[in-house]
Amino acid sequence: MGGLQKKKFERGSATNYITRNKARKKLQLSLPDFRRLCILKGIYPHEPKHKKKVNKGSTAPRTFYLVKDIRFLLHEPIVGKFRDYKVFVRKLKKAYGKTEWSAVERLRENKPTYKLDHIIKERYPSFIDALRDIDDALCMCFLFSTFARTGKCHVQTIQLCRRLTVEWMNYVIAARALRKVFISIKGIYYQAEVMGQPITWLVPYQFSHDHPTDVDYRVMTLKISQGLFSIYKLSALSASLARVVSTAEEEEAELDQFPEDMEKMEAREKEQKQQEAQKKLFEGLKFFLNREVPRESLAFVIRCFGGEVSWDKSVCIGSTYEVTDETITHQIVDRPNIDQQYINRYYIQPQWVYDCVNAKIILPVEDYFLGVTLPPHLSPFVEEKEGDYVPPEKMKIMALQRGEKPANEEEEEGEEEEEEGEDEEEEEDDDNDDDEEDDEEEEAEEKNLKKMEEQRSQGKSLQVKVTPGKVKVENPARLEQEEKAEEKRLAIMMMKKKEKYLYDKIMFGKKRKTREANKLAAKRKAYDDAEKAKKKKARK
């Protein structure tokens, strides 16, 4: 029985994880610095499989990092810079305390700075990787660029953000990369495609933010640092975007040379054509923006699709032509009516532009005239699968895309599809119904029998009567279906417990989906009916 007793928590998963505090101590960093480092390096906590084992038997809630990750952080040159900065702050404080202004000046001049180039290169080894992760950074940039100079963050940061966002938008316009736009209640979503990567960002509406008070200052700074980081990423990126623009044409040329299957090629070509068409959506159109519409967003979108756009001189610099220009084709207005109207142009509401972009075609302008109730603005990001609810407006747009004229047929089709889903649900109940039917028949027979018995007991002779039997019409298809359904049910009974659980879960999810779709459809129907009734009343 020799040998030392094995100690607990010295092998296995306990050695693979490290708590946050320990990691911090190992790196000799303060918590904010540790956070900053983790954000910069992209290190995130890990949830161990067996928390108790890793936590040395305790169940206290702790954040765990992988030991490997922390070891990876140990070699980071930035850690040294963080320490330098700490020393710098200490020295500065001391100099201030002693009122040694020359020392303060000297220290200020030698303020330690660090660069993030190598980290970005490390996290995003290729340009595509960086593009994939640019979403959040862009969102933050756009948010910061709308901040007022309230002292919540550095003015330089705001200015930098503003510049970067403008650069980015310019790139998107130059590359004609914008694909989808969506006006939500939160802000305006844009989706662009850069080097095959869809990039989505959200721009808040141009209002002053009331800075939330419950986001404490430390976290705000963290946020800013996060923002800074992302901005840096973007800044490094924007330089290389120029390269992309120059190479874009080459890539297109290359596309044709790939030897591939004919079908794929065809599909691809079709898609390509569609995209090309979309890129030139507004080409030849001349827009004029009234002062009440969101100028930046609209100008950006219109220019992305090749349209010309201008606005009133007094609104902002950069207007190219006046309202009086006779060649203007569309004037975008967001007010109930307008006094002076020109005959040779459409006065439309801003939603038209966005809807056109999403539909990839020029939509009829009738629905978007001044003072008209706008059709619903649909999200271009929703891709309906089979069995999902499709709003009728989407059906209409799809029909328009196919080149059909708006008709009611499509709508009916959609409804039929929805009904099919319902049928499936009902099927299961059918068998039970049948049984009940049988029961009913039997009951009827029984009643007859009872009557007969009574009559007999009363001593009456039975009235013997032969009635012609009815031929039961059996639907062979239905019978077969029933049989199959029963078979399935019986087979389900024989499932193993585990599988049955999974199966039930999947089926539950499916049913819930159909239920939601049905609910939406029912709501829509009720709404439409109400509208119709209103119209009828109005006519009368």
Added chain:
Amino acid sequence: MEESSGSMRSSKQREEMKKVREKTARKRSKEEEEEQDQDQDQDQDQIFNFNNKPAEEEEEDEDLSDSEDSVYSGLEDSGSDSEDDEDEEEALDAAADDDEEEEKEEQAQRTEERRRKEGGVTDGKEEQKKDEYEHDSSDEEDIRNTVGNIPMEWYRDFPHIGYDLDGKKIYKPIRNKDELDDFLDKMENPDYWRTVHDKQTGSDIILSDDQVELVNRLQRGQFGDVNFNEYQPSVEFFSKDVMIHPVTNRPADKRSFIPSLIEKEKVSKLVHAIKMGWIKPRRVEDDSRGRYYDLWSTEDSSILAKHKMHLPAPKIPLPGHQESYNPPPEYLFTDEERALWEQQDPSDRKLPFVPVRFSSLRQVPAFPRFIHERFERCLDLYLCPRQRKMRVNVNPEDLIPKLPKPKDLQPFPTTQSLVYQGHSGLVRSISVSPSGQWLASGSDDGSVRFWEVRSSRCMKTVQVGGAVKSVAWNPNPSVCLLAVALDSVVLLLSPSLADRQVVSASERLLSGQDEVEPAEGAGPVTWGEAEGEELNQGIRLRIQHPKAVHQVVWHTKGDYLASVMPDHSSHLQVFIHQVSRRRSQNPFRRNKGLVQCVSFHPVRPYFFVATQRSVRIYNLVKQEMTKKLQANSKWISSMAVHPGGDHVICGSYDCRLSWFDLDLSTKPYKMLRHHKKAVRGVAYHRVYPLFASASDDGSVIICHGTVYNDLLQNPLIVPVKVLRGHVITHDLGVLDVTFHPTQPWIFSSGADATIRLFT
């Protein structure tokens, strides 16, 4: 010497004055003083004489001059010296008349004047005297009162107010002013407004016009001296013009032409610090700032391998239709949905916002939680543990096991064909005669009914007088006997529903052993013969048990009969009776749990006893337990043995049916959870590979269970049909189930007082 003597003198005089003050007759004392003073004056000892009374004629001129003097010299003279003097003197004669006061003032002025004059006479002495005077003035107050700068309340309770230089008490003025005095003073005294109370001495001081003026000037923020011109033109002394004369005639310092050692030390320290790298030279402005370059111009594959384990953060889910500023109407909340949304915890909500509709874009407000949401996203990005989640992507159809089609496994009962009605209570037990022609049923209404299977006619009804728990037809085809369990009795019936031969054979069996008298008549079980009416009904034998009997079972041969009396407390739970010899015995000595049901092995001398949790198999020949089957379910309700004898099924109240393969293990080979409620009865078909289970959910499930002769092949169990028909009454559905002995038919009896036949 002179100075000191002078001061001595003055102090002396003061002392005298104080003494004088104490006296009430002031004038007289003054005169005395004057006399003294005059004496001193006459001494001509270059000693200042304060209280010297000058000639009356000079008074006015001197007064004028004095005022001029005070004006000229500013604050110092008139403010400090003469006033102080005056103050003191005023303090002295607080009670004296105004005239006297004037006199005093005049006196003081005069003395001062004189002093001046004398100062003017002796030039050399003047400065020194002035100096001395200043010193005096600073000490002036101490001369009066030596307590120092303390809160004077400390002396409130004492008759004195402090001490003079000699350590003698300075007494408070005799009569303190009360409020009335104060008021009267205020009303009557025209100088009240310029009266100031001196706490140190406890006396009131009336300020002179000059003093009042001075106070006013100071309050206005002006200079104390009226004649001081603050805007007088300044003389540019240090100008750019080089004058012929140096400003000072001082020779240059040595340090001006010798290099400084201290500076040298400082410089060397700095140099050292620079050398050591402690002080960094001024940094050249970084040129790369604001300039960008292509970070990814050179693709480096070495880095690519470094970060393999990195999981990219999931993107924010894209918005759906409901987030639109103008969503389709079906996506808007109804009132109920909105109320529900508001009630829900923010973490439970499906949507983090309420869909809203705006009729035009200009009406859309800023989203109030925008910053919050961004912030939460940031937190998610760096705080959330990331995990690769394997989403099960299975087609649910693939999960369903592939079983042989029920069609191929026919025959089995599929439809309900007959209903046997007649009972008025729930039918607990049914049994089919071995020929398959008759069906016996026992009900809670206290009757046993015999039915013809094919016609569903009730051929015979026997009232037994108690709820029938169990009926069992003798499986021996050569006899026609039915065992009925009710209360604590087991009845043996001869229904005479067969050939005469068979009936007589059964009668013989029942009466054959009459002559052999059982030896142990005093046992717990007594055998008795039926008489009278009962005999007519067909009841032949009564086997009286000590406790309520729940079940009776025949052995295959039809001679032995087992009865079950579930009871925790005793070992008398199972009896085996031999009909031919009218003998009963209790095979078990020990109580091993509540016995639920028992069964005989169809071929071999084995006996199955099902307790709540397990099934025990006893070898009746060797009188020992051979196997114990663990049902893994709670509370077995029923049990059936396969006609081959190697398989057992057990139904339990926790909705399960367990199939045991005796050759395989003591654990169930298969657990079937088909029923939704407790399983009440199970049965095997004698010929076909079928078994059935009846449950409280009102259904009977027929399963196909092929048992192969090959020991290596496990039995194949396939559910083939769910039969429904019984109505659930009082939460009870189907209570018993039996197969027809030859046909693939099944009988089920239910709580709805019917028996149904499915074919």
